[in-house]
Amino acid sequence: MRLKGADMVMECLLEQGVDTVFGYPGGTILEIYDSLYKYRDKIQSILTSHEQGASHAADGYAKSTGKVGVCMATSGPGATNLVTGIATAQMDSVPVVAITANVALPLLGKDSFQEIDIAGITMPITKHNFIVKKIEDLAPSIRKAFKIAREGRPGPVLVDITKDVTVGYGEYEREEINLNPNKPLSLDDAEKYRESLEKAVKLIEKSERPFIFAGGGIKASDASDELRIFAELIDAPVADSLMGKGGFDGNNKRYTGMLGMHGTKASNLGVSRCDLLVAIGTRFSDRVIGNASTFASKANIIHIDIDEAEINKNVYADLGITGDAKYILGKLNLMLKKQSHSDWMEEIECLKNKYPMKYNKDVLTGPYVIEKIEECFGHDTIICTEVGQHQMWAAQYFHYKNPKQFITSGGLGTMGYGLGASIGAKYGNPKSRVINIAGDGCFRMNMNELATASRYNIPIIQVVLNNKVLGMVRQWQTFFYNGRYSDTVLDDQVDFCKVAEGLGCKAVRVTKKDEVEKALLEAASYNGPFVIECMIQEDDKVFPMVAPGKSLDDTFDQDDI
Template sequence: MRLKGADMVMECLLEQGVDTVFGYPGGAILEIYDSLYKYKDKIQSILTSHEQGASHAADGYAKSTGKVGVCMATSGPGATNLVTGIATAFMDSVPIVAITANVGLSFLGKDSFQEIDITGITMPITKHNFIVKKIEDLAPSIRKAFKIAREGRPGPVLIDITKDVTAGYGEYEREEIDTDSNKVSNFYKEENYNESFEKAVELIEESKKPFVFVGGGIKSSNASDELKKFVELIDAPVTDSLMGKGAFDGKSSRYTGMLGMHGTKASNLGVAECDLLVAIGTRFSDRVIGNSDGFASKAKIIHIDIDDAEINKNVLVDLGIAGDAKYVLENLNLMLKKQDHTEWMKEIENLKDKYPIKYNKNVLTGPYVIEKIKECFDDNTIICTEVGQNQMWAAQYFHYNSPRQFVSSGGLGTMGYGLGAAIGVKYGNPKSRVINIAGDGCFRMNMNELATASRYNVPIIQVILNNKVLGMVRQWQTFFYEGRYSDTVLDDQVDFCKVAEGLGCKAVRVTKMDELEKALLEADSYNGPFVIECMIQEDDKVFPMVAPGKSLRDTFDQDDL
């Protein structure tokens, strides 16, 4: 069948099971947007307020569904505005496909109006990228892009298409493609797996104090069920990274809380005392391990990850298994005998009892807001966050019991991520309640996406924890810079409620603890975007904390101070 290039893009998206795209039109991509209009009954196009919001929406859609998220932008500044979102997805291994259009082939390399080498710019922050200059390459490039984005360790792929390709005509033949996101990847299967599995079983059976550390790879491989069985078999406690939230049930008695800089003392001290650490689907970020020389110093370490480049990169391990977490755990579960570590589990339970996370319950605080959200809403609620104190409180005080219930920017730490992501999450999960937790500093970054939410009447709840400062940066300035609060005070005349109302949303301000529940329930019953601004104290801190360069053993909280 002979098709216009832009229509071919639509047909290839339909092949891949795409139902929603997020983006912003412009001159070079007009042909594709013209086709989106013709295909509007099959693919919904969400016009965001800024291209960065589109890339975060695609990220949130992908994180919360396991499908590939799609965003679009025109050439030049449209394409470069996607860069932060693409980098965010790259750092968190999120499968998105970014489609940009460039100037016509004859104008490339001539500094033409709105021309930019977007493939060159994004090369370090994509799994792969394409520039399509011939129409016969268009459909194969799109199909390869989706395959690369979802296979193995997921990640972003960019396709840049010259305008003459989108306007030209070529032959198209539909392909049937398996887009089952639950399908176990056979990527990175090694010939010596049996030897590795036997060694893992040997290390586990020798262990008296095992600890399991899980990251976002469990979610990517849909391995939560296998993880639960594995943990029961080896009779171990479980901690997670920020990206691992929800991979293991946060309400389980085995769960000890997050690990790392703002991890619980039970997790940090437990990992410091364990004799075997089984790390699955995690890259051992510096925010997790602290001083690498003192990390899990008493333990042998098994590291399971689909990307063999991560093994022995940040932490030297005793056994590395490069493979899909679901596949590896399925096989280990078949080989393992039930272990009994009653005394070790009692030791961990004592740590949890001795060092609970806590906060001042007499005033309105960030943790109180999170706990009230947890109290008011059911387990079908998906929490998105911005970055900073709001993010850490949401990680610490909300108990996630399903794998895709927590959506945040981990590796890049992108302020302004959450609101766009929440819109994408809602489109991917229309029956779920979606709440974005923000600090006032992050909210300023991309609050224009409230206009997107009101344009489409997207019923999300935006909670702002407003302490009128850049809270996490101020916390560091308090502890490590002798209280020199350089450019972190935001005490100005901005009224977020008026801004929200001006952008078409309902908004209320909460200043007292007893006002919060009413506001949350009102937001829940409102059919549209609702903003709740919570006024908290400027010097609220996130505890526990590990100072930069210190070991996890050096975790401190307000009592230690």
């Protein structure tokens, strides 16, 4: 079948099961947007307020569905506006395909209007990228892009298409695509794991104080059930990373909370005391391990990860197993006998009871709002966040049960991420309630996406915890810079409620604890985007905390100060 290049793009998207794209049109991508119009009954196109919002929406869609998210932009500044979102997806291993159009082939390399080498710019922050200069390369490149984005350790792929390819004609034949490329391993593949799995079993069986650390790979590999069974079999407590939230039920008796800089004392002290740490699907970020030389210093470490480059990168592992977490845990569960570590589990329970999460109950605070959200809406709610204090409170005080329930920017820490991501999550999960939690500093970054929410009447709830400062930066300035609050005070004349109303949303301001529940229930019953601004104190802190470069043993909280 002979098709125009732009129509070929649409057919390739349909092959991949794409139902929604997020983007912003412009000169070089006009042919593709014209085709989107023709295919509008099969693929919905969401016009965001800014290309960065489109990239974050694709990210949120992917994280909340497990499918590949798609964003589009024109050449030059349109393409460069995607860069932050692409880097965000790369750091968090999110399958996103970004499609950009560039100037026509004869104009490449001549500093033409809105020409940019977007493939060169994004090379360090993508799994792979393509420059399509010939119509016969178009369909194969798009198919490869989706395959690369979703297989192995997921990540973003960019496809840049010259304008002459979008207007040209070529032969197209539809292909049936396998949308689940991580196939079960063959017997030969399984054999290569035998020695490593047997070593793991021996380390586990001789351990008296095992501890499990679950990262985002648990969610990416859909290994939550295998993790739960594994924890029962080896009779161990479980901590998670920020990106691992929801991979293990936050209400499970074995759960000790998050590990790291703002992890619980039970998790941090537990890892410091254990004799075996089984780490699954984690890159051992500096925010998790603190001082690498003292991290889990009493323990043998088993590190399971699909990316071989992560083994021994930040933390030395006594046993590294490169493979899919679901497969590896499934095999271990078949090989292991039930272990019992009652004394160790009792010690962990004592730590949980001795060092509970706590905050000032006398005034309106971020943790109170988070707990109220959980109380009002339960666990069918998808929680998105921006980055900062509110993000840590959302990680600490909401008990996540489902692996696709918590959507945040972990590795890159992108302020302005959450609102776009919440729009993507809502399109991916139209029957789920979606709430984005922001601080006032982050909300300023991309609050223009409220216009997107109102344009399509997307019923998301935007909660802004407003302390009129850059809260997390101010916290560091308090502890490490002798209270020199350089450029972190945001006490100006901006009225977020009026801004929200001006962008077509409904908004209320909350100043007291007893107003929170009423506002949340009103927002839930409103058929459209709703903003709740909660006024909290400027010097509220996130506790516990580990100072940069310190050991997890040095975790401190308000009582220690």
